[in-house]
Amino acid sequence: MTESTAARKPRRSAGSKAAGTTGTKAAGTTAGKAGTGKRTTRTTSTTRTAAKKGSEPELVQLLTPEGERVEDAAHAEYASYVADITPDELRGLYRDMVLTRRFDAEATALQRQGELGLWASLLGQEAAQIGSGRATREDDYVFPTYREHGVAWCRGVDPTNLLGMFRGVNNGGWDPNGNNFHLYTIVIGSQALHATGYAMGVAKDGADSGVIAYFGDGASSQGDVSEAFNFAAVYNAPVVFFCQNNQWAISESNEKQTRVPLYQRAQGFGFPGVRVDGNDVLASLAVTRWALDRARRGEGPALIEAFTYRMGAHTTSDDPSRYRHDDERAAWEAKDPILRLRRFLESAHHADEGFFAELEAESETLGKRVREVVRAMPDPDRFAIFENVYADGHALVDEERAQFAAYQASFAEAEGV
Known part of the structure; x- marks a missing residue:
């Protein structure tokens, strides 16, 4: 299967039994099957929204850095959502992460070669993005930041379409409604409000789809995010807030962002929060299946804090060696999300050397295609900026287009053409 085929066909999500939704009771809850649209009641343990005093914040982990499955009764409800996951699906998750990382590495290299103006790497955050992305259904809607390349992959967006904006040839190279994946958002935190408003509309329409908004630990300090939390809670909007806490808001550490674990903020707004191992x-x-499941059933928003690490720079204009130490990065390298799953696949005999060799060849093919497509991207039409400003025509836009056309024509006149 080529990378484009996998991207177009998302794997079965919470609504599929084979994907791990059992619909069984776990951890004192009344569970309904995901994706059925049934409005059932589920009691959520308060231990998820507040860590006990004097203890470390609770972290949901199902796979250790050594690649061993975790059997923890406290997290049985979450584990039930992947209880029936198949070896083929596990290999698919591994493939997603490997190819996403390869695409990301190619984009970084292209920026260094002058082919892209900027790039925001996801290195180290593959598990958080692929895991959450594969939890979505086709009818769910995703609101990303500018780093969700792995989620875009899961939603079926061709990876080369992500690069046009960073090359400066378009304002986003895909139709958001084609994949229910919104254009990248550069304004920090604003997409949380967009997602909440969209989710309120979903609820008014009586649909059973979910909405998920991605943002980082730095964005959690933006007023837009707190406003989104409040609106979502008051209107019981079916939205999941997925915070990738990669420890650094550019050069600002977590300690300068918050005095409490980020997932605990949800408690103050009246909905559950969970901290998950973002490298698992x-x-x-x-x-994410759990959170989207309850959102679709009308139980309101949830906050997921994916505790992970930004292995690379904030963007290619950043130098992280100026504000963090090498030993910190080395400690997180030992928790690498791809190596973790590979260890599990090998120990469980779910993948052999042939699988890994074939994937390496596919990775090389993807890298070659990315390089070729980017270098062949045409310059944009000068008048494209006036398109899609309004749903219908507008006199002011027509006037501006005419002024710009006259301005362009003046150069030809000056040159005597």
């Missing part, structure tokens, strides 16, 4: 793709998949 199984835990990220399970917790």
Whole structure:
């Protein structure tokens, strides 16, 4: 299967039994099957929204850095969402992460070669993005920031379409309604409000689809995010707030962002919050399925804090060596999300050397295609900026287009053409 085929066909999500939704009771809850649209009642343990005093914040982990499955009764409800996951699906998650990382590495290299103006790498955050992305259904709607390349992959967006904006040839190279994946948002935190408003509309329409908004730990300090939390809670909007806490808001550490674990903020707004091991793709998949499941059933918003690490720079204009130490990065390298799943696949005999060799060849093919497509991207039409400003024509836009056309024509006149 080529990378484009996998991107177009999302794997079965919470609504599929084979994907791990059992619909069984766990951890004192009344569970309904995901994706059925039934409005059932589920009691959520308060231990998810507040850590006990004097203890470390609770972390949902289903796969250790050594690649061993975690059997924890406290997290049985979440584990039930991946209880029936198949070896083929596990290999699919591994493939997603490997190819996403390769695409990301190619984009970084292209920026260094002058082919892109900027790039925001996701290196180290593959598990959080692939796990949560594969938890979504086709009818769910996703609101990303500018770093959700793995989620875009899961939603079926061709990876090369992500690069046009960073090359400066378009304002977003895909139709958001084609994949229910919104254009990248550069304004920090604003997409949380967009997602909440969209989710309120979903609820008014009586649909059973969910909405998910991605943002980082730095964006959690923006007023837009707190406003989104409040509106979502008051209107019981079916939205999941997925915060990728990669420890650094550019050069600002977590300690300068918050005095309490980010997931605990949800408690103050009246909805559940969960901290998940963001380098554990199984835990990220399970917790996001749980959150989207309850949102679709009309139980309101939830906050997921994916505790992960930004292995690279904030963007290619950043130098992280100026504000963080090498030993910190080395400690997180030992928790690498791809290596973690590979260890599990090998120990469980779910993948052999042939699988890994074939994937390496596919990775090389993807890298070659990305390089070729980017270098062949045409310059944009100068008048494209006036398109899609309004749903219908507008006199002011027509006037501005005419002024710009006259301005362009003046150069030809000056040159005597």
